[in-house]
Amino acid sequence: MSARREAMLWVAQRATAVALAFCVVVHLATMIYAVRGGLSAAEILGRTRGSIAWGSFYAIFVVAAAVHGSIGLRNVAIEWLKLRAPAAFALAAIVAVALVLFGLRAVLAVTGS
C-alpha cells in the first residue's frame, strides 16, 4: 500500500478521533443524565423523536465511529489475525459500510418522526 494511502488512513483515523472526542463527551454526559431513575423506550424516544439536532449529531457520530473503528480493526487484523494488507483493508471497508448502514438506520429509527 502506498505512502499516500497509509498517510490518508492515519489522518482519517486521527481526524475522526477528534470528532469522536466531542461526540463521546456529549454522549457520556447524555447517558449519565438519561440513566437516572431507569431507562425506558418512551423516555429515550421522547427526547430524540423528530429532533433534527439529535439526528444530525448521531449521524455524524455514526459515520465518524465507523471510519475510526474500521481503521483500528484493520491494524488488529494485520497484527493479531495475521491478515495481509489487502485482505485487512477489505475487511475494514466491509465493517465500515456495515456500521454506517446499520448505524444510520438506528439514527433514523430513533430520531425520525
Place this chain on the structure above:
Amino acid sequence: MEVRVWRGTAEGQFQSFEVPRQDSQTVLDVVTHIQRHLDPTLSYRFACRVGMCGSCAMMVNGKPRWTCRTHVDKVARDGRLEISPLANFPVVKDLVADMREFFDKWARAGGRFKGNATREQPFASVDPRSAGRKEADAGVECIGCGVCYAACDVVKWNRDYLGPAALNRAWTLVNDVRDTGQQERLDAVAGDAGCHSCHTMMSCTEHCPKKISPTRSIAGLKRATWRLALGAKARQ
C-alpha cells in the same frame, strides 16, 4: 548458579550449565566462562565488552539487554539465568542473531544520508541549537544494536514493520538540513508497515541502552508525513 543457554537455530533447546558465581559478574562474563571452560561449541558475539558497540545484545530472562552491561546480581532470580538470542531476529546459531533483515529495513527506511555538496564547497553550517538539529541529536547516538527491535511487539506481530531503529535513523536524517533525499525518505517511512504502524507501546524507549526514544522520532515522522495524505510533496 544454573544458567540455561539457547543452543541451535530456530529449532533447538536450552542447555543448562553450572557457572560459579562471582562478585561484579556480568552476563557476558557468564557466557564467556561457558564457552572457554565448559563448552567451546557455544557461539556468541561480543566486541568491546564495555558498553559501546552493542554487539553483545541478547535476551536475558526474556528482556533484550547488553550482556556486558548487565550485572548478574540485577537479573538472576533465585540464582537462575536464562540467555537466548535477540527476539525478532532469525537465529544464526546459539546466541548469534542474523542482523541482515534489520539493516535491510534500515536502508529501506531511507536510513542513508544523501547530500549534494562536494569537497570543493565549504562545510555546511548547522547551528546545534536549532530545533531541527536538537531533534536529530536526540536520536543520532544509535549504534544499531537491535535491542529496540527485539523489544518491539509490532515487529513481532508484523514482520514487514520497519522497526524503531530504522525509523529513528530516518527521523534524524529528516532533520538534517544537508540531506537532499527527503521526498523519497518520507515516502519510504510512510509506506506499508512504516511509521504509522507504531502504537506508542514504548518498549523500544524503555529498553534502549543509550536512552534514545524511537517513539519520539516516530511521532515526528507521523507529523512530517501527514501531508502525503493530500498527495502533497513532503515539507522540507
Place this chain on the structure above:
Amino acid sequence: MSARGHSAYWAFLVHRISGIALALFLPAHFFVLGLALQGEAVMDPAIRWTEQPLVHAAEWVLVMLLAAHFAGGLRLLALELLPWRDWQKTLAALAAAFALAAGLVFALVR
C-alpha cells in the same frame, strides 16, 4: 504477547482491547435502537431487559471502556501531534483517572 511492565504498554493494551470491545458492541447497540422502527411496544421490552443486574454491570463496564478509550485516545493525540515531552506516564495516569471517574459517576447515578 510478551509481558511488559511499563505504563505505555498497558495504555496500548487497554486502548486496543477497549476499541475491539466497543467495535463489537456497536452492532448490538444499533440493533436495539433500530427496534424503534417497530414502535415503542417492541423497543420497550428490550430496554427494560437492560435493567437486569448482569446487564447493568455490563453497561457499566462499557461506559468505563468508552471513557478509557476516549482518554487514552486524547493521550495519543497529544503524544503524536504536540511537540514531544516526557509526559507519557502522566498522561496515562490522567487517562486512567478519568476512566475511573466516569465509571464511578455512572455507577452512582444508575
